Amino acid sequence: MIALSIAGFDPSGGAGILADIKTFNALDVYPTAVVTALTAQNVQRVGGIKPVDPDFVAQQIDLILEAEEINYAKTGMLYSPEIVKLVARKVKEYQLKLVVDPVMVAGSGGNLSQEDLVDSFKKHLLPRAVLTTPNLYEAQQLSKMDINSENDAYKVAKKLGEICPTVITGGHLNGRDIFYKDSLKIIEGEIFDSNNTHGSGCTYSAAATAFMEKGNPTEESVRKASYFTKKAIEHGRYGTLNQFWRFETH
Ligand code: PXL
Numbered sequence: 267m268i269a270l271s272i273a274g275f276d277p278s279g280g281a282g283i284l285a286d287i288k289t290f291n292a293l294d295v296y297p298t299a300v301v302t303a304l305t306a307q308n309v310q311r312v313g314g315i316k317p318v319d320p321d322f323v324a325q326q327i328d329l330i331l332e333a334e335e336i337n338y339a340k341t342g343m344l345y346s347p348e349i350v351k352l353v354a355r356k357v358k359e360y361q362l363k364l365v366v367d368p369v370m371v372a373g374s375g376g377n378l379s380q381e382d383l384v385d386s387f388k389k390h391l392l393p394r395a396v397l398t399t400p401n402l403y404e405a406q407q408l409s410k411m412d413i414n415s416e417n418d419a420y421k422v423a424k425k426l427g428e429i430c431p432t433v434i435t436g437g438h439l440n441g442r443d444i445f446y447k448d449s450l451k452i453i454e455g456e457i458f459d460s461n462n463t464h465g466s467g468c469t470y471s472a473a474a475t476a477f478m479e480k481g482n483p484t485e486e487s488v489r490k491a492s493y494f495t496k497k498a499i500e501h502g503r504y505g506t507l508n509q510f511w512r513f514e515t516h
Pocket of ligand 1: 273275276281305307342343369372373374378464465466468
């Protein structure tokens with residue numbers, strides 16, 4: 267089992283490609299990764315971003331897929347409309363089943379995208395995705411609707427769900443995630459009083475990708491990813507994803 271992450275590099279280890287690799291690894295899926303941008307950041311702030319030249323992102327994808335047969339990929343920080351468009355082309359070319367985490371800002375609030383990214387996500391990438399995993403903020407940006415209640419979130423999930431299966435993540439809605447694929451499903455969860463949430467969106471989308479690669483249907487993958495991410499938040503940095511997961515029954 268193998269999966270691909272196409273995402274940015276967060277040197278703090280909490281988010282981006284390193285979070286994806288840790289998650290794939292914890293779930294016994296062999297990780298491969300294509301870098302879209304380097305960032306200088308820690309959990310408090312983003313200091314700088316160096317996007318990778320789109321041609322070089324394309325070359326990284328081509329070389330991985332020349333050597334490996336990969337079914338599932340996920341995207342994280344793509345930064346620019348040019349990179350979004352190129353990734354959409356490659357997804358089509360290699361018939362990748364794609365999970366899109368529509369990353370726009372870092373957990374610390376620092377921006378991780380150019381301004382016109384929302385529209386290109388919607389136009390080029392979501393229509394090709396098997397799942398998208400926006401948090402509350404990203405869901406509002408993508409739908410151009412405000413979410414002030416759980417009912418608003420249902421409407422937004424349904425609207426985005428017309429483009430591709432959608433789960434609104436982040437536990438902001440009383441700990442619940444809102445999933446829409448053909449119909450609406452509420453995924454119950456707990457809320458933790460934790461500051462260990464940097465990169466939790468990356469972990470969630472990587473876990474959903476890994477569970478699908480392991481043969482689970484979309485809804486089941488989302489439910490397991492939700493549980494996995496909550497456990498990762500609960501156990502914190504030194505709980506290590508691998509250890510707690512191996513000792514749980516699931
Ligand atoms: O969690 C979103 C995210 C994605 N990708 C990179 C990040 C972050 C958040 O900090 O740094 C590279």
